[in-house]
Amino acid sequence: MDQQKSLRAVITVVGVDRVGIIARITGRLADLGINILDISQTIMGDLFTMSMIVEMGGAAKPFVEARDEMVALGQEMGMEVHLQREDVFRYMHRI
Amino acid sequence: MNYSPQEIIETIRMVQAEHLDIRTVTMGISLLDCADADPTALCRKIYDKIMARAGRLVPVCETIEKELGIPIVHKRISVTPIALVAAGIPAAAFPRVAATLEKAAAAAGVNFIGGFSALVHKGFTVGDENLIDALPEALATTERVCASVNLATSKAGINMDAVARMGRVIKRTAELTAAAGSIGCAKLVVFCNVPEDNPFMAGAFHGVGEPETVINVGVSGPGVVLQAVQQSPEADFGQLAEIIKKTAFKVTRMGELVGRMASERLATRFGIVDLSLAPTPAVGDSIAAILEEMGIERCGAPGTTAALALLNDAVKKGGAMASSYVGGLSGAFIPVSEDAGMIAAVEAGAMSLEKLEAMTCVCSVGIDMVAVPGDTPAETLAALIADEMAIGMVNRKTTAVRVIPVVGKRAGERVEFGGLLGTAPVMAISRLDVSRFIGRGGQIPSPIASLTN
Numbered sequence: 001m002d003q004q005k006s007l008r009a010v011i012t013v014v015g016v017d018r019v020g021i022i023a024r025i026t027g028r029l030a031d032l033g034i035n036i037l038d039i040s041q042t043i044m045g046d047l048f049t050m051s052m053i054v055e056m057g058g059a060a061k062p063f064v065e066a067r068d069e070m071v072a073l074g075q076e077m078g079m080e081v082h083l084q085r086e087d088v089f090r091y092m093h094r095i
Numbered sequence: 096m097n098y099s100p101q102e103i104i105e106t107i108r109m110v111q112a113e114h115l116d117i118r119t120v121t122m123g124i125s126l127l128d129c130a131d132a133d134p135t136a137l138c139r140k141i142y143d144k145i146m147a148r149a150g151r152l153v154p155v156c157e158t159i160e161k162e163l164g165i166p167i168v169h170k171r172i173s174v175t176p177i178a179l180v181a182a183g184i185p186a187a188a189f190p191r192v193a194a195t196l197e198k199a200a201a202a203a204g205v206n207f208i209g210g211f212s213a214l215v216h217k218g219f220t221v222g223d224e225n226l227i228d229a230l231p232e233a234l235a236t237t238e239r240v241c242a243s244v245n246l247a248t249s250k251a252g253i254n255m256d257a258v259a260r261m262g263r264v265i266k267r268t269a270e271l272t273a274a275a276g277s278i279g280c281a282k283l284v285v286f287c288n289v290p291e292d293n294p295f296m297a298g299a300f301h302g303v304g305e306p307e308t309v310i311n312v313g314v315s316g317p318g319v320v321l322q323a324v325q326q327s328p329e330a331d332f333g334q335l336a337e338i339i340k341k342t343a344f345k346v347t348r349m350g351e352l353v354g355r356m357a358s359e360r361l362a363t364r365f366g367i368v369d370l371s372l373a374p375t376p377a378v379g380d381s382i383a384a385i386l387e388e389m390g391i392e393r394c395g396a397p398g399t400t401a402a403l404a405l406l407n408d409a410v411k412k413g414g415a416m417a418s419s420y421v422g423g424l425s426g427a428f429i430p431v432s433e434d435a436g437m438i439a440a441v442e443a444g445a446m447s448l449e450k451l452e453a454m455t456c457v458c459s460v461g462i463d464m465v466a467v468p469g470d471t472p473a474e475t476l477a478a479l480i481a482d483e484m485a486i487g488m489v490n491r492k493t494t495a496v497r498v499i500p501v502v503g504k505r506a507g508e509r510v511e512f513g514g515l516l517g518t519a520p521v522m523a524i525s526r527l528d529v530s531r532f533i534g535r536g537g538q539i540p541s542p543i544a545s546l547t548n
Contacts, residue, residue, distance in 0.1 A: 012103055040100055051103045064161045082107060084164035086097075091348040093102045 007056045007063065008037070008086035011070065015079030017048035025050075025081070028073050033060040048079075053086065110165055114318035114380040115346060117353050118373045119169040120156050121209075121294035123301035123309040123366065124148045126175040134188035137181060138195040145172060145199040145208075148308050148363075153204040155360045163356075165349055168315070169515075172200060173299035174210035182222030189229035193240050200239040206515070207282075209299035211242040214289070217251040217538070227257075230264050234279035235271035241297035247287035247484040249491045253539040258484065261285050262477030262533065266500060269469065273502035276510040280499040281432075281464065285480055287487030287494045292367050293423040298460070298495060309366035310358040311423060314350035314414075315373045316342070318380040320406070324388045335389065336409040343370070343413030351418045369423030370414035371459060372406070374434040376517040382406075382427050383436025394436055395446030403427060404457035424493055426459030432512060432519035433464055441520045448479075448522050456486055461495040466510050466519035469502040474530040476500060481533070489542050 013025055022041070029036060034054050041050040059066050067083040074081025109115035129140035149172050156170045174180075174196070181192050193211055200208035211233055213223040230242055244261060247253035265280055272279035284297045291302020294311035301309070323342040330338060350368040358365035374382045383394035386402040407427045415421055429451065431437045440446035448465065455461045461483045467476075480496045487494030499519065501510045506523035 010098070010103060012107060038097070042100065049100065049104070051098075051100055053097060064158055067161055082164050085162045087352055088163050088165065088349070089098050089103060089106060091352045092106055092345045093098060 005057055009054050009056050009063075010084055010086050010089055011052045011054055012082045013048070013050045013074065013079055015048055015077070017043055017046055021048055021077070021079065022050065024073070024077060025070075028070065029054065032066050032069065033058050034066065107164075109319050109345070113322050114315070114375065114377055115349065116166040116168050116315050117312060117350060118315035119171050119294050119296075119313040120152070120167050120353065120357050121171040121173055121299055121311050121313070122149050122152050122361070122363065123173045123292070123305055123311060124175075125301055125305065125307050126177075126180045127303070130180055130183060132183040134184045134191055137184055138191055141174075141180070141192065141195050142199050145174070146202060149203045149205070151361060155357060159353060159356050159360075163349075163353065165353070167353065169206060171205050171294070171296060171299065172203060172208045173294070173301045174208065175301050175303065176210060176212040176214060178213035178220070178222040178226040179303070181226070182220060186225040186228060189225050190232050190236060193229070193233035193237050196240045197237040205239070207239050207241050207296040209241040209243065209296050210301060211240050212244065212300040214245045215257045216245050216248045216254055218254065219257070227260060227264060230283065231267040231271050231279065234268050234282050240282065241299065242283045243286060243289065243298045243300060245286045245289040246480065247488050248541075249288055249488050249545050250541055252541040253287070253481065253484045253488060255481065255533070255539055256536050258481050259474070259477045259533045259536065261480060262473040262475075265476050265498065266473045269500045269502055276512055277469070277499050277501045278512055278516070281497065281512060281516050284495050284497040287484040288492060290423050290493055294369050295371065295373065295424060297497060298424075305366070306364050308363045310354055310361065310363050311366040311369065312350045312354040312357075313369040313371060313373060313423065314346050315375070315380075316346035317372050317374045317382050317385060318377075319346055320372065320410070321379060321381070321385050321388060324385055332405060336405055339406060339409035340413035343410040344417045347414040347417035365420070367420045367422030368414070368418040370411055370418075370421055370425040371423065372410055372427045374428060374430070374437075376433055376435050378435055381434045381436035382429055383434055383440055387436065393443055393445035394440040395450050399450065400453050400457055403429070403454050407458040424459040428460060428463060429454055429458060430464035430497075431522070432466070432517040438518060438520055441522060448524055452482060452486070455483065455494055456490065459493055461487075461497075463495065463497050464499070464516065464519060465497070466499045466501050466504070466521045467524045468505050468521060469500050471500045471524055472530065474533040475524060477533045478529040479524070485539075489544070491544070
């Protein structure tokens with residue numbers, strides 16, 4: 001499992017701001033063996049929005065399972081969480 | 096960060112709020128090697144081949160949906176025209192082949208399978224005749240099987256015997272499925288210049304020039320284009336075309352990505368992305384709404400054809416840049432029953448059958464999902480088809496007719512098909528007599544413009 005192929009994904013988290021959002025999201029990512037490469041976070045109005053680029057090549061679970069887990073965590077927290085392959089953004093926004 | 100937060104939010108908004116989706120991933124499968132004179136053997140070979148090739152299509156697409164966060168609305172299968180594959184079996188056995196396709200589609204988990212088809216633009220083989228005769232029963236006894244018949248090409252002209260015959264077949268199909276709003280006709284489309292790699296139903300089949308198997312992708316995105324047009328109320332036409340082109344590029348890139356991933360995982364060739372803008376009955380996911388947003392009070396008013404021409408061309412220009420291989424129908428669809436704006440335009444009296452016909456000169460595909468009164472004579476349906484075939488033949492483009500003479504309904508009433516096919520207002524059609532014209536028979540020769548060699 002150490003020579004994993006690189007698999008980048010983009011995680012977005014949107015919802016009402018409160019204490020501990022980043023802690024819970026990144027805590028779970030660490031549990032899943034997902035490495036954070038870049039984070040951008042801002043508050044628009046009272047809406048917390050965060051996007052992250054992560055490396056999932058070394059993740060403990062297959063992509064879809066990890067994705068389902070993060071989406072479920074978002075529901076638990078009352079936040080909207082998306083985890084998508086980086087290809088989506090590269091294909092759409094870069095020539 | 097490699098992407099700005101705006102770019103990331105834009106992509107997510109397109110999917111969440113503007114109905115961006117992959118409309119269909121369609122696997123084309125050649126059945127030529129299944130041919131057999133024994134109907135039982137033929138059906139067994141067809142079933143086994145479809146399951147061997149497409150058995151994993153649905154789970155593979157469902158995984159891709161989750162990985163990309165973009166819905167793939169339909170997973171479908173297209174096969175070699177059955178008139179070719181089943182040419183050796185007796186006429187009475189053709190409905191069994193349709194039943195086999197139905198069984199395979201259900202087992203593979205797809206909602207439609209296309210290819211109960213014949214290509215008769217220059218005449219009928221025995222297999223073609225048998226297939227066409229079997230159409231009403233096949234469409235009445237199956238749910239998932241889609242049928243298409245190519246009646247004309249720019250090179251061959253129009254087979255008017257076939258046109259007349261299809262008028263009768265459509266009537267008979269409507270009668271056999273009268274209890275369900277004559278829904279059988281919604282699964283039957285006739286073409287001029289049919290493409291062999293179209294992923295969209297009801298017209299999809301796997302052409303004889305295609306490889307063993309192929310993945311073709313149809314994108315959607317009227318809602319995304321509508322949003323872009325709404326944000327630029329002051330744009331002139333050049334600017335408007337530019338905005339639509341950029342949007343179409345982004346939408347089509349998603350089709351390209353999905354097609355590449357699906358074909359790789361299914362160990363299959365990636366065929367084409369079809370650039371058609373396909374509407375759905377969902378509010379805001381409408382071609383008519385885009386045309387109206389350009390400044391036309393109601394779709395069908397003067398200016399509608401010009402607006403559609405601009406839209407169609409800009410989508411192609413943006414889409415062509417986004418994909419390595421473009422094919423299929425590749426043009427805006429204007430199906431009446433599947434577009435909430437079109438339905439509203441018809442019910443407001445703004446949109447007539449004649450205006451729809453004019454619009455088909457500048458877009459794909461034709462008179463699509465149009466309900467007409469159930470007492471429309473077969474000859475009138477045939478003449479409507481002949482007009483549409485003529486537009487395709489002369490303009491060297493694909494045109495099609497999917498018309499539903501709804502038994503027991505009159506103009507101004509409504510018919511509910513439910514599910515994918517939507518609700519159709521029954522449109523008025525001319526009552527003038529054209530039976531002597533259709534009764535002539537024979538072939539309308541190809542136009543002089545076809546002599547290009």
